[in-house]
Amino acid sequence: MVEDNILVWKFNRGSKDALRRIYEKYKDDLLGLAITLLRDRSLAEDVVHDVFVSFAGAVGTFHLSGTLKGYLSTCVANSARDRNRLQSGRDAGPDVVEAAGSHSDGPMERAIGREESGQLQDLLAQLPYEQREVIVLHLHHGMRFREIAKALGISINTVQSRYRYGLDKLRSILNSVVTK
């Protein structure tokens, strides 16, 4: 948190190094979020790219009120929602599963990681976008319901109900998979 505040302070004074460090710190998380939400790697890359370009354009006037990760995640979520509206109806590309898995793991771990992440991606893809968004922001990005509500411009009750319905649906999907 303190490190982020220092980075933002330096960034506001025109430090390219600070911007680079912010990007390096959060790029993978943000790309993961965008991929989960959009189910399309190239679209997700565009979203992360646009968010950072827009962030860089705010140099000198950027004011951080919460956490930097929360702010950037919110930007990605909002941008992904806009893209999702434009791309509605489009199915997930095969590159989604390919995207999962760290390059730093061994081949076996990577394969397991890909399989598990891919499994989750497939399950999440069956949820309505709004429920998927809340679940991912809360469970993968550690955002509180209050933060999500503020970021998305909806009430905290709506966030909680989307989360609850989303989890219920995930559970029923999993149960149906198990019984098959």
Added chain:
Amino acid sequence: MRPKENIEKFVKVRKPNVTTSREMDKRTLDDSFTAMEQTIRAKSAGHKPSTARIITLSRMMKLTAAAAVIIVAISLYITHQGPSEQGGITRVLEVAESPSEIMTMKSLTIAYRRGGIEGIENQCEKALKILGPQPASISLGDLFNGSKS
């Protein structure tokens, strides 16, 4: 049926572990730096916000401005009062020709304001220098009256 906690754990541990490609990093950083430079250039080229706007934008600036105004006001007051008082002393000392005039209440008060007790002592010393050596038995009345003549 899985409890809620199990579902949450299931989702949490399967967070996608994604890494960006080099091409994406390069494209994003290059474009971000360009956007950053454009903003900085536009700001430096464009008109600078007025001082009044800067002050109204930040609460800290408001306090700083208020403090600066108070300091300037006090400085002006001191500067204005100081020379006039000092000028007054100079004037009194210049006009005062005799030790009795130098030792008037007005002149001593100004000396006190100017330098405290030390100022009065200096004033007295000056008067005694003008008087020169006098007999120890002489009264204050005779001392100053005599010096007038």
